[in-house]
Amino acid sequence: MPVGLIFYRTFEHGLSAPIEAITSSDGLHAFWLTIVCVGIAVPLNTIFGVITALVLVRQDFRGKSLVNAVIDVPFAISPVIIGLALFLVYAPRNSWFGGWLMDQGVQVIFSVPGMVLATIFVSLPFVVREVMPVLQEIGTDQEEAAETLGATPWQTFWRVTLPAIRWGVSYGVVLATARALGEFGAVSVVAGNISGQTQTLPLFVRSQFDNLNLAGAYAAGIVLAILAISVLFSMNLLQRRSARNAGGGDEDHELPGPGVFVPQPIEKEA
């Protein structure tokens, strides 16, 4: 596996790369914009992800398995198609709502809202998929006990459910953050790639490369790689913690790997 060598190469290039590229105003702006996209997309996906997971695990309704399948869609389709899809809905011309939104003074495509939407789209499944199995495992006994003792649904959620699923949620958040940080395809379709305006870090890497500024591309690449490594690191930490929480570091309780959602039929109560 060439992974180690790859990293060696990156950093070798990186050491000789001038810092100016990333500290240039375009570079800093790209960094900031990446943070903005992630900062909006991940919390929204966390809130709705937990709600969706609760609905899918605890409720029965028609079309539930369809919804369950739709959750995986962002994971299965090409980022470019996601970008195109958003484009066709929100582009200023020839789209469903873009023209109307333009009249209201909101530009989505070639602008930050579109990039945020693209980031939300690609990172949507993670929290749902990490929380669902935990919810299935803990069952409803404790929640029912809380309700019997007179807790409101709101109290039950904050005091009983949330503490029980917290490791699943954190793991989902980490995965979603990793995906959101590095998203390139979807964002590059909707962003228009105007440097200093609609460029996230991955797009900045590309444009530096195209401008034959290899040093800049590598420097920005390293920033992204460091972010990725810290994500990996926190994933490991979370896995170990949740394993310890589940009882004595038992291997069986390790959380599944990232992005590997082996589809499982939703458990039906017998």
Added chain:
Amino acid sequence: MASADTAVARPPRVGFRPTLGGAGLARGAALLWISFIVLLPLAAVISRGFSDGLGHFFDAITDKEAVAAIKLTLISSAIVVAINAVMGTLIAWVLVRDEFRGKRLLNSIIDLPFALPTIVASLVLLALYGPNSPIGIHAAYTRVAVVMALLFVTLPFVIRAVQPVLMEVDREMEEAAASLGAPNHRIFRSILLPNLTPAIVAGCALAFARAIGEFGSLVLLTGNIPFKTQAASVYIFGRVQTSDYSGAAAVSVLLLAIAVGVLLAINFFALWRTRHQRA
């Protein structure tokens, strides 16, 4: 199970509402969110794909450049999946059954292709196999590069699908077979493989879905030469850049159909398996 006795006295769970402000509200919020974020844009792609009529749709997907791109994507994805099926199972095996120093590190490195932004993957692969290759392999801008990039991004899928199953497999059966004199390859074929097949298939399907849609890691590495190294997603991107949205949407619909088909196939496979086991 102890819960079986108490289940009778318990009120039916269907009406139990642990969610925020009532089940209906939560369900509505979840459905609205998913529809707005996922379904609405997808509907736009599909409707645009067919907006100029079926004839135009078929013209767009039978365009020579499009056909070449789709063919390249499908063939390289198939190769990648085949390699992953074998190597992924092998690596999962090593990670579960062997003890060695640095195992933990290796285990986290497996996730690296997932955590590393695809554009950075493209950059480092180019540094590795590009014109100034430090290891003397010049694969950039060829079809080999397409396969290599796809191999890199799909590395975790089969491994992570097989690993948990392999952990749970009962070793007693293998030991029994070994004590009865079965050779190793026979133990693998008759005992392990049947247990692992569902996980391998699921991992392969996910890897395939990922491979046919891959974009970021191909951008810098393959040169995107039409008819040679241009993958389907890169072709779609090109169509968008030249404002041929209908053409882009038509090819997207085709790729979507393939990806959804693969996902449905594994869902049915999982369903069929649970029924099969329960029967």
